[in-house]
Structure formats: structure tokens, C-alpha cells
Amino acid sequence: MSLVIVGSVGLDTIETRKGQVTEALGGSAVYGALAASNFTKVHLVGVVGDDFPMEHTQLLEKHDIDLEGLYRYPGKTFRWHGRYEEWNHATTLKTELNVFANFSPEIPLSYRKCRSLLLGNIHPDLQLQVLSSVSNYQFVACDTMNYWIGLCPEKVKEVISKVHIVFINEEEIRQFSGQLDIFAAARQLLCLGPECVVVKRGEYGSVVVTRDSYFFAPAYPIAEVIDPTGAGDTFAGGFMGYLANQKEMTMPYIHSAVRYGTVLAALDVGAFSVENIKHTRMDAVMGMVDELIAWTGGERSGL
Amino acid sequence: MSLVIVGSVGLDTIETRKGQVTEALGGSAVYGALAASNFTKVHLVGVVGDDFPMEHTQLLEKHDIDLEGLYRYPGKTFRWHGRYEEWNHATTLKTELNVFANFSPEIPLSYRKCRSLLLGNIHPDLQLQVLSSVSNYQFVACDTMNYWIGLCPEKVKEVISKVHIVFINEEEIRQFSGQLDIFAAARQLLCLGPECVVVKRGEYGSVVVTRDSYFFAPAYPIAEVIDPTGAGDTFAGGFMGYLANQKEMTMPYIHSAVRYGTVLAALDVGAFSVENIKHTRMDAVMGMVDELIAWTGGERSGL
Numbered sequence: 001m002s003l004v005i006v007g008s009v010g011l012d013t014i015e016t017r018k019g020q021v022t023e024a025l026g027g028s029a030v031y032g033a034l035a036a037s038n039f040t041k042v043h044l045v046g047v048v049g050d051d052f053p054m055e056h057t058q059l060l061e062k063h064d065i066d067l068e069g070l071y072r073y074p075g076k077t078f079r080w081h082g083r084y085e086e087w088n089h090a091t092t093l094k095t096e097l098n099v100f101a102n103f104s105p106e107i108p109l110s111y112r113k114c115r116s117l118l119l120g121n122i123h124p125d126l127q128l129q130v131l132s133s134v135s136n137y138q139f140v141a142c143d144t145m146n147y148w149i150g151l152c153p154e155k156v157k158e159v160i161s162k163v164h165i166v167f168i169n170e171e172e173i174r175q176f177s178g179q180l181d182i183f184a185a186a187r188q189l190l191c192l193g194p195e196c197v198v199v200k201r202g203e204y205g206s207v208v209v210t211r212d213s214y215f216f217a218p219a220y221p222i223a224e225v226i227d228p229t230g231a232g233d234t235f236a237g238g239f240m241g242y243l244a245n246q247k248e249m250t251m252p253y254i255h256s257a258v259r260y261g262t263v264l265a266a267l268d269v270g271a272f273s274v275e276n277i278k279h280t281r282m283d284a285v286m287g288m289v290d291e292l293i294a295w296t297g298g299e300r301s302g303l
Numbered sequence: 304m305s306l307v308i309v310g311s312v313g314l315d316t317i318e319t320r321k322g323q324v325t326e327a328l329g330g331s332a333v334y335g336a337l338a339a340s341n342f343t344k345v346h347l348v349g350v351v352g353d354d355f356p357m358e359h360t361q362l363l364e365k366h367d368i369d370l371e372g373l374y375r376y377p378g379k380t381f382r383w384h385g386r387y388e389e390w391n392h393a394t395t396l397k398t399e400l401n402v403f404a405n406f407s408p409e410i411p412l413s414y415r416k417c418r419s420l421l422l423g424n425i426h427p428d429l430q431l432q433v434l435s436s437v438s439n440y441q442f443v444a445c446d447t448m449n450y451w452i453g454l455c456p457e458k459v460k461e462v463i464s465k466v467h468i469v470f471i472n473e474e475e476i477r478q479f480s481g482q483l484d485i486f487a488a489a490r491q492l493l494c495l496g497p498e499c500v501v502v503k504r505g506e507y508g509s510v511v512v513t514r515d516s517y518f519f520a521p522a523y524p525i526a527e528v529i530d531p532t533g534a535g536d537t538f539a540g541g542f543m544g545y546l547a548n549q550k551e552m553t554m555p556y557i558h559s560a561v562r563y564g565t566v567l568a569a570l571d572v573g574a575f576s577v578e579n580i581k582h583t584r585m586d587a588v589m590g591m592v593d594e595l596i597a598w599t600g601g602e603r604s605g606l
Contacts, residue, residue: 183524204507207521214598218510218519221486255600295517297558298600 002041002113003244005032005237006105006130007120007143009046009070010078013094014272017084018226024273025056026080028120028143031230034277035264036118036241037063038285043111045069045130047103049077059278068108073099087225088202107133116244118236119163121145124155131162139243141165143236149176161193164249167236169200183209195249198239198258200232205262208254215251217258220266220292227272231265234277238264255298256289263288305344305416306547308335308540309408309433310423310446312349312373313381316397317575320387321529327576328359329383331423331446334533337580338567339421339544340366341588346414348372348433350406352380362581371411376402390528391505410436419547421539422466424448427458434465442546444468446539452479464496467552470539472503486512498552501542501561503535508565511557518554520561523569523595530575534568537580541567558601559592566591 007029013022029046036042043066048057050072060067078100082090105126117134119127119142127142134140140163148156149172156176160166166189170182177185186197186209197209205218239261246253263285267276292298310332316325332349339345346369353375363370381403385393408429420437422430422445430445437443443466451459452475459479463469469492473485480488489500489512500512508521542564549556566588570579595601 201507204504205519214524216508216521216599218521221517252600293600296519296599296601297555297596 001115001245002043003036003116003118003240004043004045004069004107004111004114004134005029005036005118005120005240006045006127007032007118007122007233008078008100009044009048009052010080010100011052012229012273013079013081014227014229015083016227016272018224019272021227021272023079025059026229026273027078028122028230028233030060030274031233031268031277032118032120032237032240033060033065034063034274034280035234035237035261035268036244037065038238038264038280038282039241039260040116040244042066042241043069043108043114045105045107045111047071047073047078047099049073049075049099052077059274066111068110069106071103071106073102075099082229084228087228090229105130115139116240117141118240119143119159120233120236121148124148124152124159127159128155128162131159139164139240139249141167141236141240143167143232144172146172146175157192160189163194165196165198165240166194167198167200167232167239169202169232173197173199182207183214196254198236200235206235206258208258210251210254213251215255215258217255217262217292218296220263220288222266222269225269228269230274231269234268235261235265237261259289259292260285262292304418304548305346306339306419306421306543307346307348307372307410307414307417307437308332308339308421308423308543309348309430310335310421310425310536311381311403312347312351312355313383313403314355315532315576316382316384317530317532318386319528319530319575321527322575324530324575326382328362329532329576330381331425331533331536333363333577334536334571334580335421335423335540335543336363336368337366337577337583338537338540338564338571339547340368341541341567341583341585342544342563343419343547345369345544346372346411346417348408348410348414350374350376350381350402352376352378352402355380362577369414371413372409374406374409376405378402385532387531390531393532408433418442419543420444421543422446422462423536423539424451427451427455427462430462431458431465434462442467442543442552444470444539444543446470446535447475449475449478460495463492466497468499468501468543469497470501470503470535470542472505472535476500476502485510486517499557503538509538509561511561513554513557516554518558518561520558520565520595521599523566523591525569525572528572531572533577534572537571538564538568540564562592562595563588565595
């Protein structure tokens with residue numbers, strides 16, 4: 001009943017139409033872990049430099065996130081500087097890998113009793129390294145991005161063949177599969193091994209494709225998008241955090257996992273950095289999930 | 304318990320990646336009427352020339368569609384020639400208005416006992432003419448297009464202020480409202496008078512916005528798109544045909560109306576012209592609606 005999350009931990013400088021922040025807490029593992037911590041014990045694997053502010057580690061510890069796997073290397077923390085001209089596309093102005101360049105994601109022995117794993121968007125070689133060191137995990141998921149699909153598609157394919165759940169957006173699944181139709185593309189991915197492909201469709205929500213069903217969920221309508229950074233990681237974290245507590249991955253559980261991920265992602269984009277997800281009120285989340293159910297003519301499965 | 308549909312009746316020459324057809328049956332009133340005829344008695348208002356093939360009127364009559372309001376003017380029938388490079392955008396190669404140029408949509412006296420009206424995408428002046436000649440209709444809906452919004456936005460606004468339901472796509476509602484956010488844009492339209500704005504989102508489905516709720520429905524996944532012509536008209540026809548039989552326009556009825564419209568539109572795009580919707584099997588439609596409900600985690604409302 002706990003979740004290991006492997007990914008980046010960094011300091012983000014972000015410019016959007018609504019303002020900007022400088023060296024704010026970011027990284028796929030951070031967004032994912034904060035989202036997942038609403039549901040389950042999270043064990044983080046990542047790396048920071050010796051300049052990483054103590055307040056950030058304290059924030060993660062406050063969420064009972066296990067930081068035994070958060071390594072501190074000598075040097076500077078990973079930094080990313082991006083600008084959003086459109087909400088669904090960030091332009092990277094600068095990436096400083098720093099300590100992340102030499103990151104080796106060792107899974108602490110104490111994490112090996114865990115049952116679930118979320119491989120955030122990092123080099124597929126590192127994802128494969130993690131996969132080779134864990135076994136008997138019940139729910140293993142990976143995220144990826146266009147960069148790795150372009151650079152080393154065979155490695156991405158190998159990762160996909162070894163997980164149960166794939167998080168991928170429309171552009172990425174088309175790029176990976178060479179197919180325009182995302183449903184045919186998802187079925188192509190399922191043939192590699194996964195049980196479940198979660199296609200993220202930005203403002204249109206997401207669709208889960210399994211061997212014998214679909215689940216469509218709209219995005220939760222947002223009054224004002226402030227900063228889309230981390231939306232995908234937050235979605236995946238919420239999804240996997242919820243799932244980590246379940247016995248099986250049947251459709252009713254997938255429905256709930258998607259809805260929680262959707263609502264947390266909507267909260268995330270309503271503020272810069274992790275401002276909105278660092279103190280999530282679960283009663284508010286539940287209320288938003290209920291709205292989402294009502295707005296899709298759905299029924300609460302009691303899960 | 305019957306529906307008047309006003310719109311174009313024409314002969315379409317269509318080129319898509321999957322082939323082409325020449326002078327096939329088309330027009331917003333035709334697609335709408337065939338879709339609606341699965342649910343209710345349809346009374347059509349439109350115009351054709353003296354070259355309009357008898358087989359087409361026979362097809363409509365076979366669906367028990369009342370053609371008293373289908374006027375036959377001397378001259379040639381309205382013709383449209385379009386090409387789809389992308390599925391969501393047709394390039395018009397040629398439009399021959401012919402008899403449609405002088406069309407005056409008179410509502411036959413026998414239609415005035417009807418309760419519901421769908422104003423297909425025609426000049427807003429004609430839509431206003433129809434609106435001035437009917438009264439006490441319970442459900443009145445309009446469709447429109449970017450062309451009229453650009454040409455005479457004030458007329459479109461006047462039409463919108465006089466109907467209960469507006470069918471409009473994302474591009475059109477942004478153009479009309481000047482707002483990027485379709486939810487804010489839809490609320491702006493609601494302020495003009497309608498109770499319900501149905502925003503069509505192409506491959507992503509649709510969202511209904513009312514004063515106090517939303518209803519999101521995905522598009523039904525289609526194995527192969529052959530010809531998107533008439534998808535919006537078919538959707539609106541299915542929606543209004545279903546609704547025409549209901550006592551009120553509460554959310555559970557709107558859910559069902561959207562689902563029937565969605566499924567009929569999916570059938571429409573699977574073949575050229577009206578091939579797939581001219582002999583709809585309702586048991587197949589019901590099965591697809593049930594799938595759509597399952598794929599959204601929904602429940603059948605028994606409606």
C-alpha cells in the first residue's frame with residue numbers, strides 16, 4: 001500500500017501570461033509525490049544538489065514522503081527555465097542538468113517491499129535501471145516525453161514493454177506509433193505488454209484504453225490557468241497514489257484513479273509551481289470529483 | 304411530439320482521403336431530418352430545384368418525413384463541392400446556391416401545431432423569419448457557422464437570443480464571443496437568453512453548458528472516418544429528435560439527447576453522404592449508446 005516515485009527534483013523558473021516565478025520547487029517526482037501523498041505513503045527517488053533549499057525537503061517531509069531515496073550530490077540542483085506562449089506547449093529557454101546529469105536512481109532496500117512504482121519522465125536508460133532492480137511490483141507505470149521518443153524510441157519501447165500502465169499524451173503516442181488515430185496507436189502499445197494506456201488530451205481530458213474497454217474523462221473546467229507546469233505529473237501521481245491502495249486494476253478503480261488525477265491536475269494549473277497542491281484539502285478534491293461524475297452523467301462506484 | 308427542421312437540401316460533391324462522391328444527397332435539413340426521424344415525426348422545410356432526383360424525396364418519405372414544406376422552385380438544386388484535407392476542416396471548392404438564393408422558408412400551416420424546431424445553418428435573416436412565424440414552441444434550437452458570425456454577428460446574436468438551445472463549435476463560439484475559454488464564452492451566450500449551449504468539439508465530443516451544470520460527452524471512437532460531412536447536422540438532428548418526445552429539458556434528458564446525437568454523428572462519418580444514416584438500426588444505436596455510457600463511467604437514466 002505504498003508507492004515509489006522516481007523522477008526529477010528541480011528548481012523551475014516559469015513565465016506564463018499570468019506572471020512568473022524564479023527557482024520555484026518543481027520536477028516530475030515532486031509534483032507526482034505531492035499528488036500521490038493524498039492517498040498513500042510515497043517513497044521518492046531523485047537527486048538534488050547541495051544548494052537545494054531545506055524548506056523544500058521539509059515540505060515533502062510534511063507530506064510524510066519518504067526521502068531516503070532523495071540523494072544529495074555535491075553541486076547544483078537541476079534547473080529548468082520555460083515559457084508558455086500557449087497553455088499546452090512550453091518553450092524551454094534553458095535546462096541546467098547539474099547533478100541530474102550523473103543521476104543513478106538507486107532504489108533503497110527499504111523501498112523494495114513496496115507494491116507500486118511510478119517512473120516519471122527521465123531517460124529511458126534510467127527507467128530500465130530502476131525496472132531491473134525491482135520485482136513483484138503489482139502496479140508499475142511509466143511516463144515519457146517526445147524528446148526520448150525522438151532520441152531513443154527502442155529504449156522507450158523496452159520500458160513500455162515492462163510496465164502495466166503507460167501515461168502518454170496525444171502528440172507523443174502519435175509520434176511513437178506513427179499512427180494518427182490515438183485508439184489504434186494505444187492498441188499498438190497494448191500489444192507491447194501494458195494493460196492500460198492513459199492518453200492525456202490536455203484541455204480535453206484523457207482517455208484510458210485497455211484491451212476490452214475505454215474510459216473517457218473530461219478535464220475539470222478551470223476558471224483561470226496560471227501555470228500548466230506539472231499537470232501531467234500531478235495527474236499521474238494522483239492516479240497512481242489512488243491505485244496503490246487498491247487490490248486490483250479493474251475499470252471501476254481506473255475510473256476513480258483518473259478522476260482523482262484529473263481534479264488534482266486542475267488544482268495544480270490554478271497556481272504557480274506546487275502552490276495549489278502543497279496543501280490539498282481532500283474534502284475539496286472529493287467535491288470536485290463528485291462534480292466531475294455528475295457532469296459526465298456518471299455514478300459514484302463507492303470506490 | 305414532432306419536430307420541424309429548416310435548412311438546406313442539396314447535392315454534394317465531396318472529396319476526402321478515402322474517395323469521393325458526386326452530387327450525392329446532402330444539406331443540413333436532410334442530415335438533421337434523417338437523424339431525428341429515428342425518434343419523432345419530422346416536418347422538413349427547405350427548397351430544391353426541378354432537377355432534384357425523385358429517389359431522394361422517396362428516401363425522405365420512407366422515413367415518414369413530412370415534405371409539405373419542401374418547396375420545388377424552377378431551376379437547379381443547391382450544390383456544394385468540398386474537399387477535406389483534414390477531417391475537421393472542409394475546403395469549399397464551389398458553392399452553387401441556385402434555387403437556395405431565393406429561398407423563403409415559409410412554415411406550412413400544418414406544421415404550426417408542432418412543439419419543437421431546429422433551425423439549421425442558413426442565413427440568420429431566414430432563421431429570424433422562421434422564428435417570427437412560429438410561437439409557443441417548447442424547444443427551439445439553432446445551428447450557425449463561422450461565415451454568418453463574420454458577416455452579420457448582430458443577426459446571429461438576435462437569433463441566439465430567441466432560441467432555447469444553441470449548437471455551435473469551439474471555433475465559432477470563440478469567434479462569436481471573443482473569448483478563448485469556451486466555458487466563459489458559453490456563459491456569455493446564456494446571458495443572451497438560451498437555456499442550453501451545446502459546444503461541439505469534433506473528435507473530442509461535446510460539452511453542454513447550462514446555467515447550473517455541464518454535461519461532457521466524448522465522441523464515439525470511430526474505426527475509420529470516411530466523410531465528415533453532416534456530422535454536426537446529424538448530431539443536432541439526433542439531439543432534437545430525441546428531445547422533441549420529452550416533456551422537459553432537464554439534465555437527464557439532455558444526457559440522452561447528447562448521447563443519441565453523438566452516436567448518430569459517429570455513424571454518419573463512417574460513410575459518404577447519408578449512406579450510413581439512411582437506414583439506421585435503432586438496436587445498433589442503443590448498443591452504441593450503452594457503450595458510451597459504460598466508457599464514461601455513467602449510468603443509464605432509463606430515458
